[in-house]
Amino acid sequence: MKTKNLYYFLFLLVLLITWSCSNTKFLPEGELLYVGAKVKVIDSLAPRKERKTLEKEFKGILRPKPNSKILGLRVKLYFYNLAGEPKKEKGFRYWLRNKAGEPPVLFSQVDLGYSTELIKNYSENRGYFKARALADSTRKGKRVTADFEARPGKQYRIKEIKFPTDSTALGRAIAATQDKTLFKTGEGYDLDRIKAERIRIDARLKEQGYYYFGPDYLKVQVDSTVGSYETDLIVKVKDETPNQAKRVFTIGKIIIYPNYSLKDGNRKIRQLEKDSTAVEYYHDFTIIDKEKLFNPRIFDRTLYFHKNDLYNRTNHNLSLNRLVNLGTFKFVKNQFTPADSLDNVLDAYYYLTPLKKKSIRVELLGKTNSANYTGTELSVNWNNRNTFKGAELFTISLFGGLEVQMAGQNNGFNVYRVGSETSLIWPRFIAPFKMQSSSGFVPKTKATLGYEFQKREQLYALNSFKGSYGYLWKENVRKEHQLNVTDIHYVSPNNVTDLYREQIVLNPTLAKVIEKQLIFGPTYSYTYTNTMETSKKHTIYYKGMFDTSGNVAGLLTGSDIKKGDTTKVFGVAFSQFVKLENDFRHYMKLGPESQLASRIIIGAGYGYGNSTELPYIKQFFIGGTNSIRAFRSRSIGPGSYLSESENSSFLPDQSGDIKLEMNMEYRAKLFSIVKGAVFVDAGNIWLMHKNPDKPGAEFSKKFIEQIAVGTGVGLRFDLSILLLRTDLAFPIRKPYYEDRQRWVIDEINFGSGSWRKENLVFNLAIGYPF
Structure with missing residues (x-):
């Protein structure tokens, strides 16, 4: 079977190479295919590293760009040629030619003279004032490469920076900005840095009342006679600057x-x-x-x-x-x-x-969650802006939805949800003491009340009530805080079926789902992100959450469940715990249409006083479409424990007090709206305390040996209004196997139907997993 797969691979490789070769057959008569440029900096005055950098920069400014490649082959050009000339501006052929494909870049579109001038101008803007460039071309069959030879000479470097020394208010204000100048002695001359320096000085002047001043009123004179390959930069105000621009307002x-x-x-x-x-x-x-x-x-x-x-x-x-x-x-x-x-x-x-004071918005959403449920939700939102003439926002929302189990799980346990939520947001802090925010974002106080009825078909139903009061504020566009002074949740089950009770006998963990729960206490979250800065190669996202419940009440009442001394409110024992969770993500741009995304989640919770563990809705889960995609949702752990419900194909519901998850995903555009991904996921959950019913579930110094690992590939379809994601994953390490047998890479066999049925997991989701 493995030999047969190798033949398929070789056949596909030969087919792709044949496609690539056939592209030149479709060129117009007398035309040649432009396949790119080669730039060689041969000047011996520049160090080798500097020459290599210049070669890369010169190549980046040349136009036109050749046809794009995927795995070294011009697949888009092949699609363009394969489609031919469509008869109508619609249909598959039109899409294949104009969306998935791209027309050939012809050598007749290349202006070698203009390109050499680009190289010389770019060189002079970087301080190579004696630059020269030559151009030629190399033809192989019907393919042509443009060859450039650049002789930039030696770069002029900054010897001295001179700011105004006159006694005018404007001259003194400009001179006072010198401590933050972008210019540094010894560095190379750079026109782009000069432009940035003018903008910087103008920004400083704007802070001092010079409303009508602008960067164009500044000039930076260049004196290249001060030394060998050296230059002085002299910052001056232009003579034609109007008087209004010289005044403070x-x-x-x-x-x-x-x-x-x-x-x-x-x-x-x-x-x-x-x-x-x-x-x-x-x-x-x-x-x-x-x-x-x-x-x-x-x-x-x-x-x-x-x-x-x-x-x-x-x-x-x-x-x-x-x-x-x-x-x-x-x-x-x-x-x-x-x-x-x-x-x-x-x-x-x-x-x-x-805006209109009152409005109604109806939304139909497609959604997925980490439990491999996919479905729709209809919501109706009524807004009353400026409710009390203080720009308050009063909202009433009604929602209902259906979620269906996907990703190869046992069907039939669909989820129906209906509910309502009411919120009131004040655009200020409302507190017994004075609170202020000096950022450009209005601080907000928010009060919320909500109810939700959830029915899991054939299993049970839950009534959930919630209420919260707290504050939201942003320091800047990157940093955001949310503090709920009080956050109350009450969950009550009903209509529990015999089927579900039978499963509880096999897996006592399932009983937690239908327990009554009362949670009240403050919560806090902090978010930092600079992912909106698309020009950066490295961007990050971090969210830290701190959750606590019942601690003041537990302290006042002296509750201790270990002694049987619990406190109840309305017949329900309130939860007492602390919980901390950290979600860190890193994005590294590898190219215009590719990146490497990574994530690590670390969380822990501890129940005490009136509780022995975290309430079910606050516990950690792992696995599923947005987690470790090679395993069914909530089917991993805790630790090396394997639930009997896993073998019964019933929905697993394993939870834990500690969570560690790591993900890495390479993302790249393939063509048109289609993007591809290759990923590796790893992690597990653990219990804080030993449980005799779950051997191997507690956290210990051997936790690394209990990490689950999965890998796979996926396609993403960017439809603008949403991103549809498909992932096909399989496990390569199973934590519930015996020691030294957990790596299962040697068992991989795509040709085996039984292996595929047991290991391949298909995930359908909306949006990226992280």
């Missing part, structure tokens, strides 16, 4: 139009300004709104500018960000104009267009 009047209409524009504004009933004065603000839609206090909390403040860009942007983040305004427009009667004074105008 303060804030005068602050006028706010909270009910501004883009349609009516200035005509309505002029009418309102003449109506004394429409004008309201509050602190330093003039608010013009006949309908009095908003309490003036929200502008005092939101706007950073006050009368006589020195203009600065930070407060300018923070004010705009806060107005946008209120979530009440559809459009936010800001304008600064010179005051009519005072020099060096700016009047600030804010034109705010409100």
Whole structure:
């Protein structure tokens, strides 16, 4: 069987090479296929490492780019040729040619003269002022390579940086920025760095009131006569800079139009300004709104500018960000104009267009979860913005959904969910003591009440009630906090079937699912991410969560379940525990359309006082579509323990107090909307204490020997509105096998039907796993 698979592989390889060779047969008469450029820097004045860097940079700026390759073959070009000329602008042939494929890049599109000028200009912008370049081409059959020979010479380096020394206020302000200059003596001349330095200086000046100044009013003169391959950089203000740009401005009047209409524009504004009933004065603000839609206090909390403040860009942007983040305004427009009667004074105008106060939104969602359930959810959301004229958001949501077991599990245990949630968000901190946030994001106080009825077909039903009160705030675009001062959950089961009770006999863990649970206490989470910075090669995401319940109540009542001294509320023993979970992700960009994504999750929880363990809904689970994809959801662990329900094909429900999970996935675009992935997942869960019913489940110093490992490949279909993910995975290490027999790589046999049935796991999901 393995020999047969090798023949298939060799046949596919020969077929792919044949495809690649056939691409030139479809070229127009007299045309040649451009297959790329080679750049050689042969100047001996530059070190070898510097020459290699320049060769890479020169090659990156050359245009056009040759046809893209996949595994060294121009598959997209083959698809283009295979499709031929479609008769209609639709259908499979049109899609194959214009979406999956790409037209040939012809050598006639290559301008060698223009490319040599690009190389010379780029060299001069990098300080190689005596650069030369030559171009030629090499033809092999119907393929042509462009060959470039660059002689950049020696790079000019910075000898001295000179800032203004005059006594004007602007000159002194520019000179004061020198401590943070981007220029460094000894470094090579770089035009891009000069442009960045002008922008940096302008940003510093904006913080000091120079509202009308701009980077174009600065010039950096280059004096290359100061030494051998050396240059001085002299920062100057251009002579043609207008006087207005040289002056510092303060804030005068602050006028706010909270009910501004883009349609009516200035005509309505002029009418309102003449109506004394429409004008309201509050602190330093003039608010013009006949309908009095908003309490003036929200502008005092939101706007950073006050009368006589020195203009600065930070407060300018923070004010705009806060107005946008209120979530009440559809459009936010800001304008600064010179005051009519005072020099060096700016009047600030804010034109705010409100969203509709009341709205209904209906959403139909496709969803998946870690338990390998896939389904839909319909939700209806009614919003009332500006509920109490303070930009509050009141929301009532009704939802219902169906989730079906996927990924080869035993079908029939479908989940039906219906429920409702009500929330009220205030755009400020509401607390007994004063709390402030100086970021560009409005801090929020949120209160929530919710109910959900969940029915798991043929098994049981659960009634869940929840309520919370807490705060959400962001330090900046990267850092976010959420603190729930109180977070209450109450879960009550009903309609438990005989089938489920029979399974409890085989797997006592399942009894936890239908226990009554009462959880109340504070929770906190912190999130940091810079994944939105797409230009970075390395980006990270981190979320840390701290969860606790019943600790004050347990301390006051002296509850100790080990002594039989438990405290109940409404007939239910409340949970007492602490729990900490960390989720760290790293993304490394390998190319324009490829990356290496990694994740590690470490979590632990400890029940004490009124509880011996974590309540079921707070315990850790592992396996499934967003976890270790080679194993069924919740089927791994704890430790080396194997549940009897695993062999009965009944839904496993293993949980633990400790979790360790590691994932690594290589992602790359294949063609059009199709992306591919290769991944490895590893991890397990453990119990904090030894359980005689679950041998091998407790955490010990041998925990590494109990790690489950799986691997696989997947396809992702990026449909813009959603990303559909398919993964095919199989285990390579099974923790419930005997010691020294847990690695099962030698058992892999794709040709065996029994092996495939037992080991291959297909996952269908929406979105990336991490």
